[in-house]
Amino acid sequence: xxxxxxxxxxxxxxxxxxxxxxxxxxxxxxxxxxxxxxxxxxxxxxxxxxxxxxxxxxxxxxxxxxxxxxxxxxxxxxxxxxxxxxxxxxxxxxxxxxxxxxxxxxxxxxx
Numbered sequence: 328x329x330x331x332x333x334x335x336x337x338x339x340x341x342x343x344x345x346x347x348x349x350x351x352x353x354x355x356x357x358x359x360x361x362x363x364x365x366x367x368x369x370x371x372x373x374x375x376x377x378x379x380x381x382x383x384x385x386x387x388x389x390x391x392x393x394x395x396x397x398x399x400x401x402x403x404x405x406x407x408x409x410x411x412x413x414x415x416x417x418x419x420x421x422x423x424x425x426x427x428x429x430x431x432x433x434x435x436x437x438x
Contacts, residue, residue, distance in 0.1 A: 403426045404425075412426075
């Protein structure tokens with residue numbers, strides 16, 4: 328038991344002496360990915376296409392919706408057209424976009 332404590336103490340002191348951080352193993356994979364992306368961005372290695380590319384990607388996802396009101400609603404949500412409201416944030420877990428559309432009834436309810 329004493330040997331393992333000494334060995335881990337030497338290992339940790341060796342990491343600190345080399346300037347390495349031993350807290351790396353304590354971070355989540357998403358935190359490591361975010362740190363790697365931030366570093367790549369600082370170094371100019373993270374290409375960004377801008378808002379236009381994001382809009383094109385979102386509209387491509389809308390193309391997978393069935394033709395008609397579902398696809399039209401998707402396009403309106405993505406482009407914030409019509410009666411679209413947005414709540415939430417990316418930091419909070421995601422943005423929720425809601426669009427209200429009037430859909431005519433196929434038949435009047437029977438009494």
